[in-house]
Amino acid sequence: MLHISEYRDSRLCHSIASRIAARSSRPVRIMEVCGTHTVSIFRNGIRWLLPEGVDLISGPGCPVCVTAQGEIDAAISLARQTDTIVATFGDLIRVPGSNSSLQQEKAAGNDVRIVYSASDAVEIARQNPVKHVVFLGVGFETTAPTIAASVLAARQAGIENYSVFAMHKIVPPALEALMEMEGVEIDAFLLPGHVSVIIGMQGYSQFFENYRVPCAVAGFEPVDILRALLRLTEMLDTGDSQLENCYPRAVAEQGNPAARQIMDTVFEVCDADWRGLGWIPASGMQFRDAFADHDARKKFNVHPPDVAPPAGCACGDILTGAKTPPECPLYKTRCTPINPVGPCMVSTEGTCAAYFKYHEVQ
Amino acid sequence: MSNHRILLDHGSGGRQSSNLIAEMMLPAFDNPILAGMEDGAVFEMGGSRFAFSTDTYVVDPIFFPGGSIGDLAVNGTVNDIAMCGAEPQYISAGLIIEEGFAMADLRAVLADMGRAAKNAGVQVVTGDTKVVSRGAADKIFINTSGIGLIGPGIHISAANARPGDQILLSGSIADHGVTILSKRSGFSFDAPISSDSAPLNRMVAQMLRACPDVHVLRDPTRGGVGTTLNEIASSSGTGIRIYEDRIPVKQSVSGLCELLGLDPLYVANEGKLLAFVDSRHAGAVLSAMRADPYGTDAVIIGEVVADHPGRVVMETGIGGRRIVDMLSGEQLPRIC
Numbered sequence: 001m002l003h004i005s006e007y008r009d010s011r012l013c014h015s016i017a018s019r020i021a022a023r024s025s026r027p028v029r030i031m032e033v034c035g036t037h038t039v040s041i042f043r044n045g046i047r048w049l050l051p052e053g054v055d056l057i058s059g060p061g062c063p064v065c066v067t068a069q070g071e072i073d074a075a076i077s078l079a080r081q082t083d084t085i086v087a088t089f090g091d092l093i094r095v096p097g098s099n100s101s102l103q104q105e106k107a108a109g110n111d112v113r114i115v116y117s118a119s120d121a122v123e124i125a126r127q128n129p130v131k132h133v134v135f136l137g138v139g140f141e142t143t144a145p146t147i148a149a150s151v152l153a154a155r156q157a158g159i160e161n162y163s164v165f166a167m168h169k170i171v172p173p174a175l176e177a178l179m180e181m182e183g184v185e186i187d188a189f190l191l192p193g194h195v196s197v198i199i200g201m202q203g204y205s206q207f208f209e210n211y212r213v214p215c216a217v218a219g220f221e222p223v224d225i226l227r228a229l230l231r232l233t234e235m236l237d238t239g240d241s242q243l244e245n246c247y248p249r250a251v252a253e254q255g256n257p258a259a260r261q262i263m264d265t266v267f268e269v270c271d272a273d274w275r276g277l278g279w280i281p282a283s284g285m286q287f288r289d290a291f292a293d294h295d296a297r298k299k300f301n302v303h304p305p306d307v308a309p310p311a312g313c314a315c316g317d318i319l320t321g322a323k324t325p326p327e328c329p330l331y332k333t334r335c336t337p338i339n340p341v342g343p344c345m346v347s348t349e350g351t352c353a354a355y356f357k358y359h360e361v362q
Numbered sequence: 363m364s365n366h367r368i369l370l371d372h373g374s375g376g377r378q379s380s381n382l383i384a385e386m387m388l389p390a391f392d393n394p395i396l397a398g399m400e401d402g403a404v405f406e407m408g409g410s411r412f413a414f415s416t417d418t419y420v421v422d423p424i425f426f427p428g429g430s431i432g433d434l435a436v437n438g439t440v441n442d443i444a445m446c447g448a449e450p451q452y453i454s455a456g457l458i459i460e461e462g463f464a465m466a467d468l469r470a471v472l473a474d475m476g477r478a479a480k481n482a483g484v485q486v487v488t489g490d491t492k493v494v495s496r497g498a499a500d501k502i503f504i505n506t507s508g509i510g511l512i513g514p515g516i517h518i519s520a521a522n523a524r525p526g527d528q529i530l531l532s533g534s535i536a537d538h539g540v541t542i543l544s545k546r547s548g549f550s551f552d553a554p555i556s557s558d559s560a561p562l563n564r565m566v567a568q569m570l571r572a573c574p575d576v577h578v579l580r581d582p583t584r585g586g587v588g589t590t591l592n593e594i595a596s597s598s599g600t601g602i603r604i605y606e607d608r609i610p611v612k613q614s615v616s617g618l619c620e621l622l623g624l625d626p627l628y629v630a631n632e633g634k635l636l637a638f639v640d641s642r643h644a645g646a647v648l649s650a651m652r653a654d655p656y657g658t659d660a661v662i663i664g665e666v667v668a669d670h671p672g673r674v675v676m677e678t679g680i681g682g683r684r685i686v687d688m689l690s691g692e693q694l695p696r697i698c
Contacts, residue, residue: 108367
């Protein structure tokens with residue numbers, strides 16, 4: 001593929017990997033925050049190239065995985081309402097709630113539709129004027145602007161039967177929360193490329209000033225990831241922490257101000273409940289009052305219950321890197337992609353699903 | 363949380379489909395021929411060996427670049443019979459048509475079936491038509507069954523892979539699945555891609571002429587090459603090693619897979635086959651494949667190994683390694 005094959009060059013990857021090996025003088029734990037990184041690392045077999053002692057741990061960067069159990073239950077109860085169509089990204093439909101899933105609600109005859117963008121959900125609302133269409137808004141700063149844009153489009157077109165159940169999360173506060181958690185050992189962060197396209201390098205400056213931990217923003221191709229890992233290894237070797245942009249072809253210092261403006265028009269920052277991490281101040285997005293008529297929480301009076309995660313499920317520890325999937329007693333026994341117990345096994349970008357599908361060759 | 367209802371995943375052709383067959387179909391129909399779990403049933407009658415197979419087609423949309431539900435229904439069953447090492451001869455066609463379906467569309471579907479049958483050298487010799495109320499089916503569903511004779515000395519089975527076998531693939535992967543996905547409502551890509559729907563029986567006949575001792579033949583339809591290789595590794599109790607950089611994926615297909623978050627290894631094909639052949643015969647069989655119009659891009663993508671029995675391991679494009687597991691559930695696109 002044009003301009004992609006360069007980033008998948010086997011010889012270049014091996015050469016970067018050997019430079020990483022030359023610079024790794026002690027065991028280090030590097031967290032890849034983003035689920036797309038997790039999948040790319042597995043799919044390309046990147047761990048196979050890394051020297052022993054460079055340990056990659058997966059963070060809370062899969063939007064489905066960090067969605068609280070109570071919010072999943074609330075989404076399921078929305079699907080059960082008459083005259084309601086729930087529109088969602090595909091990954092959410094298998095996530096088990098306390099006693100059902102959107103997939104099972106769909107099989108039982110409730111109207112749950114998989115869409116590929118929020119604007120498709122607006123179109124469904126336009127075509128079904130007597131029904132309420134609720135879009136399940138999960139995702140980070142990457143997704144939130146497109147969902148905000150769908151709300152603006154619906155308003156402009158006078159489509160009143162479209163609302164969003166907003167469960168969006170913001171990445172930098174979660175990094176801070178991870179650094180403050182007891183028992184979490186992270187030497188460096190591989191930061192998400194897509195999120196950074198929106199928030200820019202400036203989005204991490206406060207976090208970096210506070211913690212001075214080596215940080216590198218990376219793209220998703222093998223060469224991108226290995227180059228960023230090399231920079232992190234070099235920083236750890238010399239003790240010179242930097243916040244570095246290793247994805248300059250996509251990420252600018254200022255990010256994408258136009259996208260952020262759309263997001264800020266519709267949403268405001270709020271506290272959010274992250275599965276595995278708990279409540280984190282100023283880490284979520286909720287509707288501004290001016291858009292309350294498109295806010296499914298208000299329209300349907302949704303109050304996600306406080307639900308404990310399934311017994312025995314280690315998703316919380318896995319999302320903070322405290323455990324790897326094989327250390328969870330349910331992994332591959334009671335919890336598989338067909339019958340997932342926790343969300344990390346459901347989403348294609350979940351750590352457990354990635355382990356299950358692409359697990360390393362020992 | 364257990365499933366009390368059939369989910370779409372049960373029809374994915376992946377792990378959940380296998381579980382459904384193992385837990386519900388095999389016990390209900392308990393017999394040794396079915397238990398072989400091949401693409402078609404193989405049995406003896408009147409001193410001859412036959413392959414018999416059935417398949418039902420519900421593709422949406424019914425017309426797509428490179429084919430339609432009509433030629434798919436013929437080619438699919440022709441291929442299932444060919445994968446047993448048989449020469450398909452006679453086919454049946456059962457139509458379930460939704461009330462209100464346009465006559466012009468029915469005519470077009472039947473014309474495609476007729477053309478596909480002629481192209482494959484088979485005859486549609488019996489059939490059935492049912493019409494159901496609007497909404498009780500979606501436009502048209504087609505079932506085809508077919509039967510063919512297996513020549514002497516040919517013993518093909520997913521259980522016959524042996525360490526040292528070379529793994530041959532007849533061309534680029536994922537064309538069909540990506541074409542259907544891109545045409546399905548909700549997508550509007552304008553990429554130059556088309557389904558690979560094709561009859562493979564003539565290619566198989568030439569391969570068997572070059573080497574009657576082909577060990578395994580499979581067409582990697584639903585679940586894709588990844589799932590099919592897992593089935594073979596599991597049936598044969600051997601390991602499989604493949605090399606990512608040898609597996610042909612068209613540039614446009616690969617681009618759409620990236621965009622949709624799909625792994626081409628798990629995307630359906632309708633005109634491709636995998637063959638497992640002893641390394642001594644691999645060259646001759648590969649030449650036979652390349653001489654066929656549907657096999658010009660045939661390549662050797664890997665080999666059977668004694669290590670890691672039941673497992674498929676891929677050397678990635680960058681020289682790393684990973685396990686290629688069976689597809690679990692339908693592939694879903696990325697959300698962030």
